[in-house]
Amino acid sequence: MPAIEGWFTIDDEPVLLGNRCTSCRTVYFPKASFFCRNPDCDGEEFEEARLSRRGKIWSYTDAQYQPPSPFIAPPGDYQPFAHAAVELAEEQMVILGQVASGFGVADLEVGQEVELIVEELYSDDEHDYLVYKWKPAGAERDGVRA
């Protein structure tokens, strides 16, 4: 199950769930509520939007310290990871996410195509808690659950 309810689905393959203003068609992730944040729009109605599963790296960085909330830290020692801001062409938006484990900044470059995967953040007796991550498109790695 997703560690944060409602941010993505994994029916067949992982897909981020945003929503789209029915007036101006602007897409939001995480979902907008109550009113559209487009200053030129007074829309208040939204429909679910399934975001593109592939995008291009717009920027990336190393997270050498634990990010603030809503980042959910797995139990145990903090493990540095890379995260990437990924531009989705169709939605014209940038989605920040962790980079798949096993990949570091040395594996990334601006403009590189990445795809959405989910990985286990932690598990308890009842559930595996999943987070979405960006993985270099086409790259192979052991342990990917996508």
Ligand SMILES: [Zn+2]
């Ligand atoms: Zn709008």
